[in-house]
Amino acid sequence: MALWITDACINCDVCEPECPNQAISMGVEIYEIDPHRCTECVGHFDSPQCVQVCPVECIPVNPSCVETPEQLLAKYRALQAGSASPSPAVSASPV
Numbered sequence: 001m002a003l004w005i006t007d008a009c010i011n012c013d014v015c016e017p018e019c020p021n022q023a024i025s026m027g028v029e030i031y032e033i034d035p036h037r038c039t040e041c042v043g044h045f046d047s048p049q050c051v052q053v054c055p056v057e058c059i060p061v062n063p064s065c066v067e068t069p070e071q072l073l074a075k076y077r078a079l080q081a082g083s084a085s086p087s088p089a090v091s092a093s094p095v
């Protein structure tokens with residue numbers, strides 16, 4: 001699964017530079033994660049770096065982005081190749 005940022009986000013800015021996939025950016029009110037770029041850090045780290053640094057623990061998994069480890073690795077490889085394509089199973093935010 002990709003991760004997402006809940007409205008508990010305090011806009012502390014620490015997660016954005018930690019993301020190896022440039023998946024985190026400032027949204028309208030709080031930071032957001034692009035599910036097409038989030039690999040749960042698969043390919044880069046053993047655990048999600050944004051979750052490690054978030055002081056308010058507001059980055060859970062996105063239940064709308066169910067992906068297997070193989071799909072996450074494929075997304076990582078596509079990002080590295082510069083040709084990431086959205087998965088049909090991925091949507092912008094949980095419903």
Ligand code: SF4
Pocket residue numbers: 003018019020021022023024033037038039040041042048049050051
């Ligand atoms: S889990 Fe990793 S890839 Fe996904 S948003 Fe957080 S830092 Fe970026």
Ligand code: SF4
Pocket residue numbers: 005008009010011012013014015016031050053054055056057058059
């Ligand atoms: S680290 Fe957590 S609180 Fe800080 S900007 Fe990122 S999601 Fe928001």
